[in-house]
Amino acid sequence: xxxxxxxxxxxxxxxxxxxxxxxxxxxxxxxxxxxxxxxxxxxxxxxxxxxxxxxxxxxxxxxxxxxxxxxxxxxxxxxxxxxxxxxxxxxxxxxxxxxxxxxxxxxxxxxxxxxxxxxxxxxxxxxxxxxxxxxxxxxxxxxxxxxxxxxxxxxxxxxxxxxxxxxxxxxxxxxxxxxxxxxxxxxxxxxxxxxxxxxxxxxxxxxxxxxxxxxxxxxxxxxxxxxxxxxxxxxxxxxxxxxxxxxxxxxxxxxxxxxxxxxxxxxxxxxxxxxxxxxxxxxxxxxxxxxxxxxxxxxxxxxxxxxxxxxxxxxxxxxxxxxxxxxxxxxxxxxxxxxxxxxxxxxxxxxxxxxxxxxxxxxxxxxxxxxxxxxxxxxxxxxxxxxxxxxxxxxxxxxxxxxxxxxxxxxxxxxxxxxxxxxxxxxxxxxxxxxxxxxxxxxxxxxxxxxxxxxxxxxxxxxxxxxxxxxxxxxxxxxxxxxxxxxxxxxxxxxxxxxxx
Amino acid sequence: xxxxxxxxxxxxxxxxxxxxxxxxxxxxxxxxxxxxxxxxxxxxxxxxxxxxxxxxxxxxxxxxxxxxxxxxxxxxxxxxxxxxxxxxxxxxxxxxxxxxxxxxxxxxxxxxxxxxxxxxxxxxxxxxxxxxxxxxxxxxx
Numbered sequence: 001x002x003x004x005x006x007x008x009x010x011x012x013x014x015x016x017x018x019x020x021x022x023x024x025x026x027x028x029x030x031x032x033x034x035x036x037x038x039x040x041x042x043x044x045x046x047x048x049x050x051x052x053x054x055x056x057x058x059x060x061x062x063x064x065x066x067x068x069x070x071x072x073x074x075x076x077x078x079x080x081x082x083x084x085x086x087x088x089x090x091x092x093x094x095x096x097x098x099x100x101x102x103x104x105x106x107x108x109x110x111x112x113x114x115x116x117x118x119x120x121x122x123x124x125x126x127x128x129x130x131x132x133x134x135x136x137x138x139x140x141x142x143x144x145x146x147x148x149x150x151x152x153x154x155x156x157x158x159x160x161x162x163x164x165x166x167x168x169x170x171x172x173x174x175x176x177x178x179x180x181x182x183x184x185x186x187x188x189x190x191x192x193x194x195x196x197x198x199x200x201x202x203x204x205x206x207x208x209x210x211x212x213x214x215x216x217x218x219x220x221x222x223x224x225x226x227x228x229x230x231x232x233x234x235x236x237x238x239x240x241x242x243x244x245x246x247x248x249x250x251x252x253x254x255x256x257x258x259x260x261x262x263x264x265x266x267x268x269x270x271x272x273x274x275x276x277x278x279x280x281x282x283x284x285x286x287x288x289x290x291x292x293x294x295x296x297x298x299x300x301x302x303x304x305x306x307x308x309x310x311x312x313x314x315x316x317x318x319x320x321x322x323x324x325x326x327x328x329x330x331x332x333x334x335x336x337x338x339x340x341x342x343x344x345x346x347x348x349x350x351x352x353x354x355x356x357x358x359x360x361x362x363x364x365x366x367x368x369x370x371x372x373x374x375x376x377x378x379x380x381x382x383x384x385x386x387x388x389x390x391x392x393x394x395x396x397x398x399x400x401x402x403x404x405x406x407x408x409x410x411x412x413x414x415x416x417x418x419x420x421x422x423x424x425x426x427x428x429x430x431x432x433x434x435x436x437x438x439x440x441x442x443x444x445x446x447x448x449x450x451x452x453x454x455x456x457x458x459x460x461x462x463x464x465x466x467x468x469x470x471x472x473x474x475x476x477x478x479x480x481x482x483x484x485x486x487x488x489x490x491x492x493x494x495x496x497x498x499x500x501x
Numbered sequence: 502x503x504x505x506x507x508x509x510x511x512x513x514x515x516x517x518x519x520x521x522x523x524x525x526x527x528x529x530x531x532x533x534x535x536x537x538x539x540x541x542x543x544x545x546x547x548x549x550x551x552x553x554x555x556x557x558x559x560x561x562x563x564x565x566x567x568x569x570x571x572x573x574x575x576x577x578x579x580x581x582x583x584x585x586x587x588x589x590x591x592x593x594x595x596x597x598x599x600x601x602x603x604x605x606x607x608x609x610x611x612x613x614x615x616x617x618x619x620x621x622x623x624x625x626x627x628x629x630x631x632x633x634x635x636x637x638x639x640x641x642x
Contacts, residue, residue, distance in 0.1 A: 052632045165551045169515065172544045176522075179540065183533035190533055191525065214578070221574045221605060222567045390616055393601035396578055397594045400585070401624055405634040410586055417582045421575060428564055429507050447536045 001131055004348075008356020011056060012364065020057040021361055024064025025368040031065065032072020032088070033380050034391070037216065039069020040434075043331040044212045045395070047338055048205055048402035055339045055354055060361035062335055066328050067365045068372070070308045071115035074300075075377050078107045087307040090275040094292065094299030101295050105240045110297050112373035113243050114253060114304035119366040121257040121305075122264065122312025126319075127359055129265070133320045134345040142453035143465050147474030149446035152323040153439055154478045163430075164485050170431040174439025175446070177202060177419075184444065185451045197411040205406050206415040207440055208334050209399040211433040212327075214420020217399075219427075220392040242374055249301055252282055256302040260309020264326060265316045278306030312362055319355060320345060322445060327434035333441060338406070504562050505555055512552035519545040570605070577601050589639030591621050 031042035042065050050058035073088030078095035091111060098107035140148065153171045180191045181201025192198035246253060256278035263274035282302035283292045292299050314326040322343035324330035336343055341351065348355055403416045423433050453464040465471065519541040526534040526541070581597040588596070598617035607613065628634045 049627070049632065052634070165547050165554070169544060169547050169551070172540055172547070176537070176540050176544070179537050183529075183536075185532045186530055188530045188533035190529060190537060191522075217578075218571060218574055221601075222570050387607060387612075389602055389605035389607050390612065392574065393577075393598045394616070394620060396581070397597060397620065398624075400582070400594075401590060401628060401636055404585075404590075404637060405628060405632070408635065410582075410637060413582055413585065417578060420578075424571075428566070429504070429511060431511075443536075450536065451532060 001127075004131070004352050004356045005127065005359075007353045008358075008360045011353040011357035012060065012360040014057075016054075017057050017060050017357075017361070020053075020061035021064045021365050022368050022372075024061035025068040025365045026064075026372055028065035028068025028070075029072035029075075029369065029372060029376070029380055030068075032069035033075040034386065037391075037395075038328075039066050039072075040328045040331050041212050041216050041395070042069060043328055044208045044334070045398055045402055047208060047331065047334045048406050050335045051338050051406060055341065055351075056357045056361075058335060058339065059332070059354070059358050060365070062332050063358060063361040064365040064368065066311055066332065067115075067119050067308065067362065067369050069328070070119075070311055071112060071304070071369050071373050072380070073307075074111040074115070074304055075108065075373075075380055078111060078300075079104060087272045087275055087310075088303070089272065090279045090303040091300055093279070093303075094294070094296045097293070097295035098297075098300070103295065106297070107295075107300055108377045109240045109242060109374065110245060110300045111304045112370055112377070113246065114256070114301040115308040115373070116366050116370040117246075117253045118257040118260050118305035118308030119311055119369070120363065121254065122261045122309045123359060123363040123366070124312075125261045126312035126315050126362065127356075130316050130319050130355075130359075131348060133316060134348045137320050137345040140470065141468070142449040142456065143467055144470045144474060145449040146446060146453055146465060147471050147478065148321055148323065149442045149449065151474050151478045151481065152442045153446075154481045164482070166429075166431050167435045170426060170433070170435035171439035173431075174436035174441075175443045176439075177207065177436070178440045178443030179447075184448045197409070202415050202419075203403075203406055203409075203412050204334050204337055204440070206403050206412040207419055208331055208437065209403050210416040210419025211423040211426075211436055212331065213395055213399040214417065215424040215427045215433065217392040217395040218420070218424045220388040220395070223388065242370070245297060245301075249298055252298050252301050253305050256282065256305035257309040260306035261313040263306070264310035264313020272307070274306040274310045275303040278302040308366075312359075315359075315362070319343060319347060319358075323442070324438065327437070330434060330437045330441060502564050502566060504564055505558070507564060508551060508555040512548045512555070515544055515548040516552075519548070573604055574601065577604065585637050587640050590624075590636030592639060594621055594624070 027042055027046075028039050031037045032039055043062050046062065046065065050062065053061075070087060074091040074095060077088040077092035078099055081092050081096040095107045095111065098104065153168070153175065178201070181199055182188065183190055189199040259278040259281060260274040263277060279292075279299060279302045282298050283289045286292065286296075286298060288296075310326055311328075314324065314329040317323040318329045318333060322333070324333050333343065341347065341354075399416060400413050403412050404410065406412060423436070426436065427433055450465075454461065457463040457467075466475075523538060523541045526537045529537070577597060577600055581593060584593050584596075587593075595617040598620060599613055602613055602616065624636065628636060
């Protein structure tokens with residue numbers, strides 16, 4: 001493993017990669033900080049640009065956006081009580097009260113230092129876990145891969161705020177969208193309605209941009225932010241040093257980062273879930289839980305260490321099985337596809353320097369984020385005043401040119417706008433876009449392995465799909481993931497009933 | 502709009518889509534039809550469960566839509582996409598950005614000039630000069 005890590009280091013240490021990592025991290029911080037934008041959106045917008053780049057600088061830039069975006073969301077949370085990204089919503093609970101108490105510099109320092117700790121620990125976990133997991137996945141046959149895809153789709157339930165059914169429907173609609181075009185076994189054109197463009201299927205970039213960027217642009221225009229903005233008190237801490245609270249709160253830094261890593265590894269669970277769990281855990285274990293929500297430094301540490309802990313964790317299932325661990329990882333998966341790279345255990349042997357170079361990029365961009373975040377947070381806060389009426393059309397036209405440039409096709413731009421409008425209504429009615437994308441991505445894995453498994457057993461579905469312990473393991477995990485929401489809701493109700501008594 | 506109404510509408514729409522889609526799969530070969538049929542079947546079952554869940558539940562939250570703004574931005578965006586092959590990327594983009602900003606009450610003349618022009622110059626530099634790509638040209642070129 002050490003050889004591979006060193007190989008990755010030698011691949012990443014070029015001026016070109018360094019420039020793209022810095023650029024990506026800064027774009028990520030800005031995208032995360034501006035409410036309505038997100039790292040997922042920024043990655044989706046830049047996936048078409050990576051088409052003409054070499055794989056490593058392209059992926060290093062996107063890794064920078066991912067890391068930077070996770071932290072960037074906390075800047076507007078802390079300063080204005082407006083979370084720049086969903087994952088930073090929890091940071092506002094204590095971050096903004098600290099700003100009102102005149103401790104915004106300290107809150108931003110805690111946020112960036114916790115984000116760094118979370119990100120760094122998650123990369124270490126990524127390096128340690130992904131290679132053994134990839135070796136394990138090499139034992140998988142078509143049936144196991146089929147169940148992996150089913151497990152991936154079942155996991156989308158956690159993405160829906162409106163419940164399991166809507167999450168599953170969104171995932172299945174994504175699966176259906178991917179079935180437009182030639183079928184993988186006989187190249188029979190499906191749902192093309194005689195249209196030559198439709199018979200080629202939809203481009204992932206058009207779907208990504210349609211489901212992520214167009215709904216964001218429409219929402220930006222639709223929203224009108226109103227409400228009373230409380231004024232921050234005069235800054236009390238004049239000289240704030242990085243990591244000065246680390247010796248006092250190191251347990252929380254590390255515990256929350258580990259929670260983030262674990263949540264990140266679970267396919268499709270994102271930074272928002274991780275930060276809520278870590279915040280709740282930190283509050284429960286605290287000696288003074290009553291201070292949470294009133295400017296408690298540990299609240300910020302828990303939230304930020306956890307949401308950045310997700311970054312490396314979400315790459316574990318992505319690199320080893322081709323299942324993204326978060327919406328941003330799903331968008332990065334698009335960049336792998338654009339580069340013609342097939343995710344899975346083989347990637348570790350065929351593109352070793354790229355895989356480990358990417359891990360190094362995840363690690364190095366954490367340092368860029370630490371420096372840029374600590375010294376530049378106040379500057380970034382000035383960029384938050386961009387008019388949404390200006391931002392929204394720019395997102396749209398940038399998406400259009402990005403989508404068009406993939407294969408010089410106006411059909412793709414039309415597909416993007418149609419899916420954009422559908423995606424907007426899905427988002428408003430609680431059907432998660434990330435679940436749709438996950439279904440779309442997993443479709444080929446699911447169908448090709450289903451057909452392969454059936455062909456190996458002469459069409460007998462039971463012999464094909466229920467033939468090994470690993471298959472049953474994956475089926476068990478699928479059932480577990482489907483039952484988890486019911487179990488947690490039952491636990492919550494039981495706890496509530498106990499408290500009532 | 503009540504979420505309940507939206508959920509009923511979405512469930513019925515999905516059920517109709519499943520019925521039409523399933524009928525379409527009868528034209529496919531057996532292997533090509535297998536996954537679409539499974540998918541339609543699962544969506545239909547889930548939509549039915551969703552419909553029953555909504556119909557048996559009394560309380561419902563509301564979803565508010567700013568329809569004038571939504572329809573304006575959607576209309577402008579669809580017009581932009583349809584006019585792309587006619588006007589080409591640069592002219593169409595400038596017109597779209599100016600129109601969108603103007604319709605949404607941006608009245609700063611400098612912003613109305615500098616933002617679209619600055620953006621197309623940026624796109625030209627990145628996509629044409631650096632990446633060597635060609636945006637759509639107008640019909641007369």
